[in-house]
Amino acid sequence: xxxxxxxxxxxxxxxxxxxxxxxxxxxxxxxxxxxxxxxxxxxxxxxxxxxxxxxxxxxxxxxxxxxxxxxxxxxxxxxxxxxxxxxxxxxxxxxxxxxxxxxxxxxxxxxxxxxxxxxxxxxxxxxxxxxxxxxxxxxxxxxxxxxxxxxxxxxxxxxxxxxxxxxxxxxxxxxxxxxxxxxxxxxxxxxxxxxxxxxxxxxxxxxxxxxxxxxxxxxxxxxxxxxxxxxxxxxxxxxxxxxxxxxxxxxxxxxxxxxxxxxxxx
Numbered sequence: 001x002x003x004x005x006x007x008x009x010x011x012x013x014x015x016x017x018x019x020x021x022x023x024x025x026x027x028x029x030x031x032x033x034x035x036x037x038x039x040x041x042x043x044x045x046x047x048x049x050x051x052x053x054x055x056x057x058x059x060x061x062x063x064x065x066x067x068x069x070x071x072x073x074x075x076x077x078x079x080x081x082x083x084x085x086x087x088x089x090x091x092x093x094x095x096x097x098x099x100x101x102x103x104x105x106x107x108x109x110x111x112x113x114x115x116x117x118x119x120x121x122x123x124x125x126x127x128x129x130x131x132x133x134x135x136x137x138x139x140x141x142x143x144x145x146x147x148x149x150x151x152x153x154x155x156x157x158x159x160x161x162x163x164x165x166x167x168x169x170x171x172x173x174x175x176x177x178x179x180x181x182x183x184x185x186x187x188x189x190x191x192x193x194x195x196x197x198x199x200x201x202x203x204x205x206x207x208x209x210x211x212x213x214x215x216x217x218x219x220x221x222x223x224x225x226x227x228x229x230x231x232x233x234x235x236x237x238x239x240x241x242x243x244x245x246x247x248x249x250x251x252x253x254x255x256x257x258x259x260x261x262x263x264x265x266x
Contacts, residue, residue, distance in 0.1 A: 026138065035166050043163075093170060
């Protein structure tokens with residue numbers, strides 16, 4: 001019998017969730033959040049609205065990645081929405097740091113400047129860290145190892161160096177989030193949302209019982225799935241995500257993507 005605080009291996013959710021600490025985007029935005037708090041304490045007046053706005057934007061970028069990852073267990077739309085919120089918050093923060101540099105007549109590093117390349121190289125160290133390394137530990141308390149890696153840059157006495165370092169990190173996080181969003185959207189198109197996956201799992205369960213078990217008392221109000229005209233497998237309700245029929249429902253083969261058979265909903 002599993003421990004009370006351990007997940008039951010026999011009861012797996014249809015959609016994985018809760019692994020946000022392993023996401024490179026979450027790890028990067030944690031460094032950004034900590035770095036932004038320290039930057040504002042050192043270089044931005046706490047009486048300025050900008051101080052609070054920058055800290056809140058950095059926090060939002062990090063927290064919404066975590067919330068979106070947790071939400072994906074039951075809602076693809078919530079995951080997409082919250083991840084987009086994180087992306088928008090980081091874009092806001094990026095503009096704040098660019099504004100700070102411009103308004104204080106400080107230099108903005110070019111993408112291929114030696115400094116920007118050095119900061120990007122630190123990100124590759126984390127990416128390539130072997131298993132067991134503190135840099136690869138998703139449970140590292142306070143992300144100490146990853147923060148320490150950037151300490152010389154983020155604790156620099158020159159505000160331009162700190163701001164530019166955080167800009168590099170924001171660009172990295174934005175790229176990672178863009179890749180996550182592309183993957184989420186593709187998965188949503190191909191596999192459907194949670195409700196559709198739940199319906200497909202229910203149909204698969206019915207098929208497994210082969211409807212010969214007298215204990216299988218199906219709800220007579222449920223629409224009875226037809227068999228796929230192409231392969232003979234049962235079909236599941238799907239919702240069109242794009243095209244002229246966007247939003248309308250149809251029957252799709254549960255063997256997708258191996259079979260792409262469809263049928264209209266009567």
